[in-house]
Amino acid sequence: MNIVVPVKLVPDLVEELTVDASGSALDTAWLRLIINEFDDHAIEQAILLKEQSGGQVVVVSPNAEGVEDMLFTASAKGADQLIKLNGDFEDGVNNHGLARALATLLRDLQPDLILTGVQAHNDLDGSLGPLLAQYLEMPYVGYVSGVTADSGKVVARKEYPGGLIAEMEVTLPAVLGIQAAEQPPRYVAISKVRQAMKTAAIDEQEAATLDPSGGPTVSRMYQPEATEQATMISGSEDEIAARIIDIFKESGVL
Amino acid sequence: MPIRETFWNIPHWAEIGQYILAVLTMVIFGYGVFRRIRRWRQGQPERRTDQIGKRLMAVLTQAIGQFRTAQDIYPGIMHLTIFWGMVALFLGTAITTIDWDMTHLIFDFQFLKGGIYVVYELLLDVLGLLLIVGLGMATYRRYVTRPARLQNMPVKRLGRDDAYVIISLFLVAITGYLVEGLRIAVVKPDWAPWSPVGNAVAAVFTALGDPTNRVLHLSLWITHGLVAFTFIASIPFSKLAHIFSVPTNIFFQSLQPAGALAPAGENSETGVKEWRQFTWKQVLDFEACIRCGRCQDVCPAYASGLSLSPRNMMIKLDTHLWERNGGSSLHGDVISSEELWACTTCRACSEVCPAFIDHLTSFVDMRRHLVIEGQVDAQLQDALANLGRYGNSFGQSERMRAKWTQPIQPKVKDARKEPVEYLWFVGDYASYSPSLTDITQKTAEVFQKTGLDFGILYEAERNAGNDVRRIGEEGLFEMLVEKNVAVLDKCAFKTIVTTDPHTYNTLKNEYPAENDHTVLHYSELLDQMIASGQLKFTKKLGYKVTFHDPCYLGRYNGVYDAPRRVIEATGCELVEMPRNRDKAFCCGAGGGRIWMEEGEVKERPSEARIHEAANLDEVKVFVVACPKDVTMYQDAVKTTGQETRIAVKDLIELVHEAL
Structure with missing residues (x-):
């Protein structure tokens, strides 16, 4: 099975986030990037699948600072092919734009299965998985926490709120949004990563012009503001709902 | 004139039989030794042939002198009596052989006659008795008092080996005395009183009279011969092999500083996965283990109820190696x-081992394999990932590393920007742990008040890697060393000072030695400043305190006196805990344990230690000299409910208060 895992780097919340002078984006001077946690699980799930039923794993990531280290780490874990997607990702690119760029690349790779993190904390225009599925015209299942391979299909375990789990057969090729791998992402020793740096190659691909259309435009970015007042609404469910609708109308959102 | 009449009452055929048996015994013994040496040689190469003089001296003091063996009184006396008893009997036999088969046979001359002979008889008789006393002590201990450290063997059949050694030694000694007594009973030489034991035995048999005693004598002489030759032949095949494997192990011990762990072997870069990857010295270690269990008695992991016993590790590894894995895998x-x-990695086991086994190199080599395989628990994985990414186990930004300096005036010098005399390597815990900020700031204040020219590396400092290395994450250790060395190389300083013994150990013993700076623990620096008069106290504190020796300061680096002198200089009265200095009991945090899931413990080592201190009369302060100890023991006084009884204080707090 040919598994492709598109991943991205996101701001590391260990550093304090600041808004730049434009007031609509993060200040990149102090920004440190880290692999999106859910993408890390997607890589783990892909490697688990490979270990269980063979195949190969390709990890793809848009270029950013630290992307090589991240890709080599994936290689040390067992990824077979590493692709760095070059393009103008710095400025204003959103998941719509990224998904379009990835879709072009992914068509060439002819994957049986695409695993990606179900979400990232910097998703402003929805998560990547469904967009990819749409552009590639593949089925999508999100919030997956465990995948088993079968011939021509996979069984995905999807978690629902309230502790329900559904097992669903998905015909391949398909895109799955991974919430958690069957096992937590493994530790990979630094010596293995260093070995991968010597032996593994990163395949660089150029992205076509990015088209972010469909996503929102950020007009203002700011730290959460403390609210000055809170109103407690009491009554029956219907009364509360009616009151909330009134409040929305009063404030002009509805 | 008294003379040794060898082979009295022995027919010629029996004499010839004895020589044939002797040759056969030597062949079997030789094969047994060869078999062991062949096995050692299957291990990976390791150089241990430097400083021959020092090595021979160690054999002299520890294999023959047995100073360490003797430190534990009862088993020490037990072993020494058996050892010297056997040495005497062996030498006695060797002297007889020279007297009879060389000087008598070739030159027709015997030196065992007259005064020399009676003294010889007396010495042998008495020293042989020592052997019996020792064996009695051994039997009583092993089968009556049954100390815990001799129980619970992981390989049950070794119990037979233990019994065999005692029984065969008893038989050798007793048949020997019987043969002597029977000869005296018949011959009745004038000098019989010079063999007090033999003479006493003779008294019992005299009544039987000749020829019964002659027949008895011959049959016991044959029995004694068979028992003795079997004993000698069995040496390399039983626990008795320690007679040569322990001195060999003592000879080949590492003469490197205890704190310098060997790098991951070239042939086993990925650690030890299977027995063939151990070095020959590690194989020798497993073999030298005599199963005395002293290591188990001092092991904090074992004491806290975890499954580790250093003794059992050695026994299991030795058995596994003899089986040449026998279808079982080393790991699992x-x-x-x-x-x-x-x-x-507190090293209490190696410090107390009479066979000078280096348990930790094997443990760490096996851990290296687990790390390569990614078999680390979730908590440890987080810590390692953080250390790799941020250079500290707290998972915080390096920009927060020097946050504790913010209120300090004048500002702490940045050693990267200006030359300093002392470079203070602060370490992770002292830098990041919120509960230690106050102590770290007090340290800076003491340094400033004494006019010390010092600076720190601010955000460029990384965890020094001591415990990362002992986890078995050699690659990460190397990376941390590279980063630290890169920044240290750019700084101008004379001495590194640190409050953390772990950091101290690796900087001192494991970092590349090209820079000629010294590394000091703050206790050493304070001690020096007190001696030179740079640090003067205005107050005598007058507390009754006890001091906990950090493993990596004491056992690893032999710094025992400096912190004690500092404590006394502050006007405190120091009361020692029963386990102090090289016997100090580990807090349980070392070797990366502080980053791991705790497991099922009965009593934490730190809690056991607090109980030990609480038993000291009127001791109110538990003084530590390690940031991790502050964390560990402040927790332990709370969980043991001793909070009101004992206060945990860092050495610097006493100094700060007495200034």
Whole structure:
């Protein structure tokens, strides 16, 4: 099975986030990037699948600072092919734009299965998985926490709120949004990563012009503001709902 | 004139039979030794042939003098009596052989006659008795008092080996005395009183009279011969092999500083996965283990109820190696990961081992394999990932590393920007742990008040890697060393000072030695400043305190006196805990344990230690000299409910208060 895992780097919340002078984006001077946690699980799930039923794993990531280290780490874990997607990702690119760029690349790779993190904390225009599925015209299942391979299909375990789990057969090729791998992402020793740096190659691909259309435009970015007042609404469910609708109308959102 | 009449009452055929048996015994013995040496040689190469003089001296004091063996009184006396009893009997036999088969046979001359002979008889008789006393002590201990450290053997059949050694030695000694007594009973030489034991035995048999005693004598002489030759032949095949494997192990011990762990072997870069990857010295270690269990008695992991016993590790590894794996895998079947991760690397085991076994190199080599395989618990994985990414185990930004300096005036110098005399390597815990900020700031204040020219590396400092290395993450250790060395190389300083013994150990013993700076623990620096008069106290504190020796300061680096002198200089009265200095009991945090899931423990080592201190009369302060100790023991006084009884204080707090 040919598994492709598109991943991205996101701001590391260990550093304090600041808004730049434009007031609509993060200040990149102090920004440190880290692999999106859910993408890390997607890589783990892909490697688990490979270990269980063979195949190969390709990890793809848009270029950013630290992307090589991240890709080599994936290689040390067992990824077979590493692709760095070059393009103008710095400025204003959103998941719509990224998904379009990835879709072009992914068509060439002819994957049986695409695993990606179900979400990232910097998703402003929805998560990547469904967009990819749409552009590639593949089925999508999100919030997956465990995948088993079968011939021509996979069984995905999807978690629902309230502790329900559904097992669903998905015909391949398909895109799955991974919430958690069957096992937590493994530790990979630094010596293995260093070995991968010597032996593994990163395949660089150029992205076509990015088209972010469909996503929102950020007009203002700011730290959460403390609210000055809170109103407690009491009554029956219907009364509360009616009151909330009134409040929305009063404030002009509805 | 008294003379040794060898082969009295022995027919010629029996004499010839004895020589044939002797040759056969030597062949079997030789094969047994060869078999062991061949096995050592299957290990990976390791150089241990430097400083021959020092090595021979160690054999002299520890294999023959047995100073360490003797430190434990009862088993020490027991072993020494058996040892010297056997040495005497062996030398006695050797002297007889020279007297009879060389000087008598070739030159027709015997030196065992007259005064020399009677003294010889007396000495042998009395020293032989020592052997019996020692064996009695051994039997009583092993089968009556049954100390815990001799129980619970992981390989049951070794119990037979233990019994065999005692029984065969008893038989050798008793048949020997019987043969002597029977000869005296018949011959009745004038000098018989010079053999007090033999003479006493003779008294019992005299009544039987000749020829019964002659027949008895011959049959016991044959029995004694058979027992003795069997004993000698069995040496390399039983626990008795320690007679040569322990001195060999003492000879080949590492003469490197205890704190310098060997790098991952070239042939086993990925650690030890299977027995063939151990070095020959590690194989020798397993073999030298005599199963005395002293290590188990002092092991904090074992004491806290975890599955690790250093003794059992050695026994299991030795058995596994003899089986040439026997279809079981080293990891999992023989040694569990729980055992390996339980070790705090406190080195109490090696410090107390009479066979000078280096347990930790094998443990760490096996841990290296677990790390390569990614078999680390979730908590440890987080810590390692953080250390790799941020250079500290707290998972905080390096920009927060020097946050504790903010209120300090004048500002602490940045050693990267200006030359300083002392470079203070602060370490992770002292830098990041919120509960230690106050102590770290007080340290800076003391340094400033005494006019010390010092600076720190601010955000460029990384965890020094001591415990990362002992976890078995050699690659990460190397990376941390590279980063630290890169920044240290750019700084101008004379001495590194640190409050953390772990950091101290690796900087002093494991970092590349090209820079000629010294590394000091703050206790050493304070001690020096007190001696030179740079640090003067205005107050005498007058507390009654006890001091906990950090493993990596004491056992690893032999710094015992400096912190004690500092404590006394502050006007405190120091009361020692029963386990102090090289016997100090580990807090349980070392070797990366502080980053791991704790496992099922009965009593934490830190809690056991607090109980030990609480038993000291009127001691109110538990003084530590390690940031991790502050964390560990402040927790332990709370969990043991001793908070009101004992206060945990860092050495610097006493100094700060007495200024």
